[in-house]
Amino acid sequence: MKIAILPGDGIGTEIVAEALKALACLDLKFEMEEAKVGGAAYEAHGHPLPEHTLKLAKEADAVLFGAVGDWKYDKLDRPLRPEQAILGLRKNLELFANFRPAICYEELTHASSLKPEIVAGLDILIIRELTGDIYFGQPRGRRSSPDGAFKGADEAFDTMRYSRPEIERIAHVAFQAARKRNKKVLSVDKANVLETFQFWRDVVTEVHAQYPDVELEHMYVDNAAMQLVKQPKRLDVIVTGNMFGDILSDEAAMLTGSIGMLPSASLNAKNQGLYEPSHGSAPDIAGKGIANPLATILSAAMMLRFSLNQEGAAQRIEAAVKAVLAKGLRTADIYSAGTTKVGTKEMGDAVVAHLKAQG
Ligand code: IPM
Ligand code: MN
Numbered sequence: 512m513k514i515a516i517l518p519g520d521g522i523g524t525e526i527v528a529e530a531l532k533a534l535a536c537l538d539l540k541f542e543m544e545e546a547k548v549g550g551a552a553y554e555a556h557g558h559p560l561p562e563h564t565l566k567l568a569k570e571a572d573a574v575l576f577g578a579v580g581d582w583k584y585d586k587l588d589r590p591l592r593p594e595q596a597i598l599g600l601r602k603n604l605e606l607f608a609n610f611r612p613a614i615c616y617e618e619l620t621h622a623s624s625l626k627p628e629i630v631a632g633l634d635i636l637i638i639r640e641l642t643g644d645i646y647f648g649q650p651r652g653r654r655s656s657p658d659g660a661f662k663g664a665d666e667a668f669d670t671m672r673y674s675r676p677e678i679e680r681i682a683h684v685a686f687q688a689a690r691k692r693n694k695k696v697l698s699v700d701k702a703n704v705l706e707t708f709q710f711w712r713d714v715v716t717e718v719h720a721q722y723p724d725v726e727l728e729h730m731y732v733d734n735a736a737m738q739l740v741k742q743p744k745r746l747d748v749i750v751t752g753n754m755f756g757d758i759l760s761d762e763a764a765m766l767t768g769s770i771g772m773l774p775s776a777s778l779n780a781k782n783q784g785l786y787e788p789s790h791g792s793a794p795d796i797a798g799k800g801i802a803n804p805l806a807t808i809l810s811a812a813m814m815l816r817f818s819l820n821q822e823g824a825a826q827r828i829e830a831a832v833k834a835v836l837a838k839g840l841r842t843a844d845i846y847s848a849g850t851t852k853v854g855t856k857e858m859g860d861a862v863v864a865h866l867k868a869q870g
Contacts, residue, residue, distance in 0.1 A: 512539070512540070512541050512542065512572055512573075512819050513541075513542045513543075513544075513570065513571045513572050513573075514541050514542070514543045514544075514571055514572065514573050514574070514575055514814070515543075515544060515545075515546065515567045515568045515570075515571035515573070515574045515575070516531070516543055516544065516545040516546070516574075516575050517545070517546055517547075517548040517564065517568070517574060517575070517576045517577065518545070518548075518551075518576075518577040519547075519548045519549040519550075519551060519576065519577040519578050519579040519593070519596075519792065520549045520550040520551055520577075520578060520579050520580055520581055520593060520792045520794070520797075521578055521579075521580065521581060521791070521792025521793050521794045521797040522577070522578060522792060522793045522796060522797050522802035522855075523549075523576075523577025523578040523579065523792055524577060525797070525798075525800065525802055525804070525855050526577055526578075526788065526802055526803075526804040526806070526807040526855065527575060527576075527577040527807060528859070529804035529807065529808060529855060529856070529858065529859030529862070530575060530804065530807040530808045530810065530811040530859075531543075531575075532859050532860075532862075532863050533808050533811060533828055533831070533859065533862050533863060533866060534811055536863055536866045536867055537815075537821075537824045537827065537828075537866070539821060539824060544567055544571075546561075546563060546564040546567050546568075547561070547564060548560060548564050548576070548579060548596045548600075549578075549579025549580060549593035549594075549596045549597075549792075550579060550580065550581050550583075550584050550593040552564060552596065553584065553587075553591060553593065558591065559579070559591060559592065559593050559594075559595050559596035559599075560595065560596040560599040560600065564596075565599065565600070565603055568600055568603075568604060568785070569603065569604060571783075572783060572818050572819060573783065573784050573785070573786060573814045573818035573819060574600070574604075574784070574785040574786065575786050575787075575807075575810070575811060575814060576597070576600075576785055576786065576787035577787070577788075577792070577807065578787065578788065578790065578791050578792035578793070579593035579594060579596050579597055579791075579792055580592075580593045580594055580791055580792045580794070581593065581792060581794045582794060593792075597787075598646070598647075600785055601641050601642055601777060601785070602642055602647065604779055604783060604785065605642060605779045605780070606641055606642065606777035606778060606779050606783075606784065606785055607640060607641050607642045607643070607677070607680060607681060607778075607779065607780075608638060608640070608641065608680075608681060608684045608777065608778045608779075609637075609638065609639040609640070609641040609756065609775060609776070609777045609778075610636065610637075610638060610688075610775060610776040610777075610778070610813070610817075611636070611637040611638075611639060611756075611760040611763070611764075611773065611775045611789055612634075612635070612636050612637075612773070612774070612775075613633065613634075613635040613636075613637065613760075613763035613764060613766055613767050613773060614633065614634050614635075614767060614772075614773075615630045615631065615632065615633035615634075615766060615767045615768065616767070616768075616772065616833070616836055617631070617632075618836040618837060618839075619767065619768040619769070619772065619836065619845055620768070621768075621847055622768030622769055622845045622847060623765070623766055623767065623768045624765060625740065625743075625766060629740075629742070629743065629744070629766075630743065630744075630766050630767070630768075632744065633743055633744055633766055633767065634747075635743060635746050635747065635748075635749065635763055635766075636688060636692065636747070636748045636749070637749045637751070637756060637759060637760045637763055638681065638684060638685045638688060638748060638749065638750045638751075638756075639751060639752075639753060639756025639757065639759075639760060640673075640677065640678075640681040640750075640751070640752050640753050640756065641753055641756075641777055642677075642753070643672070643673050643674070643677045643752070643753055644671060644672070644673060644707075644752045644753035644754050645669050645670065645671040645672075645753070645754050646753045646754065647753075648669060648670030648671055648672040649670055650668070650670055651668060651669045651670055652667070652668065653666065653667045653668075654666060654668075671705065671707045671754075672707060673707050673710060673711055673752065675710075675714055678710070678711050678714040678715060678718075679714060679717075679718055680780070681750060682698075682714065682715045682718035682719070682750065683718060684750075684778075685698075685748055685750035686718065686719065686721070686722040686725050686727075688748055689722075689725045689747070689748045690722070690724070690725060692747060692748060693747045693748075694724060694725045694726060695725070695726045695728070695747040695748060696719075696725055696726070696727050696728070696747075696748045696749075696750055697728050697729075697730055697735070697746055697747070697748065697749045697750070698711070698712065698715045698727065698728070698729050698730070698749075698750050698751065699729075699730055699731075699732050699735045699749055699750070699751035699752075699755055699759065700712050700729065700730075700731065700732065700751070700752070700755075701731055701732050701733075701755070702729070702731070703731055707752075708752070711752065712729055715727070715729075715750070716729075732751070732755045732758075732759070735749070735751075735755075735759060736758070736759065736762060739759065739762050739763055739766065740762070740766070743763070743766050749763075760789065761789075764789055764790075768845055769803065769844040769845045770789055770790040770806070770844075771788075771790055771802070771803030771805065771806055771842065771844040771845065772803065772805055772806055772809070772845065773788065773789035773790070773806050773809075774786070774787075774788060774789065774806050774807070774809035774810035774812070774813050775787055775788070775789045775810060775813070776810070776813040776814070776817050778817060778818070782817060782818055783818060784813075784814065784817050784818040786810040786811065786813055786814040786818075787807075787810055788806030788807045788810055789806060790806060800854045800855050800856060801842060801843050801854055801855060802842065802855050803842040803843075803844050803845065803855070803858065804842075804855050804858055804859050804862075805832055805842075805858065805862075808828060808832060808859070808862055809828070809829065809832060811828060812824075812825040812826075812828035812829050812832075813825070815828070827866060827869055828862070828866070830865075830869065831862045831863075831865035831866045831869065832862060834865045835858065835861040835862055835865060838851075838861070839851050840853050840857070840858060840861050841853065842854070842855065842858055
């Protein structure tokens with residue numbers, strides 16, 4: 512089991528360290544190698560995704576990723592910005608299926624900005640297509656008007672596109688995931704306006720014929736955004752494109768109380784995967800030791816389950832996380848009156864203590 516460790520920038524290094532502590536008490540043998548990515552790699556090697564980092568990721572069974580980005584890189588040319596590292600990894604490893612579960616833990620029901628009765632017991636799985644759509648469509652760029660009225664560029668454009676095989680494979684992933692849950696899929700699109708997403712709806716409907724035991728519903732993305740805050744518990748598996756999935760998954764994250772709790776998995780057809788918290792590098796709190804490491808620790812659990820075939824170990828980590836929450840330990844992002852505020856390291860130590868007690 513070979514794991515590439517890519518902590519990245521900001522709080523990335525702090526939270527990945529806690530996940531590594533948890534992995535170390537599982538009595539499993541991992542081959543681990545760490546490399547720089549994002550802004551950290553740009554500083555050290557002049558590129559956010561250096562050749563050796565990409566090679567390491569490609570050769571590993573799984574990648575444990577922290578986060579990338581910092582405001583100080585906003586002025587760099589786009590290909591050198593930290594975000595290009597994660598986009599490059601997704602594209603190069605063909606990590607087309609992004610799983611973003613939004614689970615509201617019982618203990619955190621009151622941390623959500625929504626009323627407790629709306630979110631209590633919430634368990635949604637967003638499946639976001641990750642290597643297509645307007646994120647990667649060509650052509651893209653800037654150009655000046657044909658009559659040359661302006662000196663610089665005076666328009667910019669991106670291309671939204673999906674091919675049939677791209678939609679088919681993510682639809683299969685969604686229907687198969689639904690079979691392991693409540694056999695319900697909601698496909699989110701904008702078929703009323705966009706040709707790309709009318710095609711998406713048509714292809715998802717075709718693939719559905721192979722899954723007669725699963726219920727399929729279609730919804731426009733604007734309505735889906737509304738339903739997510741109106742009655743989120745009616746939703747189960749949501750499958751959507753790259754752009755809509757980016758937006759809806761942040762929205763869903765907020766239902767659960769804190770984005771600091773949400774893991775994610777990005778998989779390719781070989782079940783090789785990249786595992787990262789759903790949140791970013793949070794430069795505003797980097798180095799302060801207050802970031803919530805639980806999303807990364809839970810991402811490590813997803814890694815054990817999906818790429819390393821260690822379901823038992825995954826469940827041990829998840830149980831340890833539930834136990835520390837039940838004990839009342841909270842990082843600042845999920846703190847509420849009557850609970851105990853802890854820092855990043857203390858939270859990681861508490862998870863480790865529970866893992867050791869289980870064993
Ligand atoms: C995410 C992030 C990325 C995305 C950025 C950092 C490129 O927002 O993983 O959701 O837009 O996909
Ligand atoms: Mn995002």
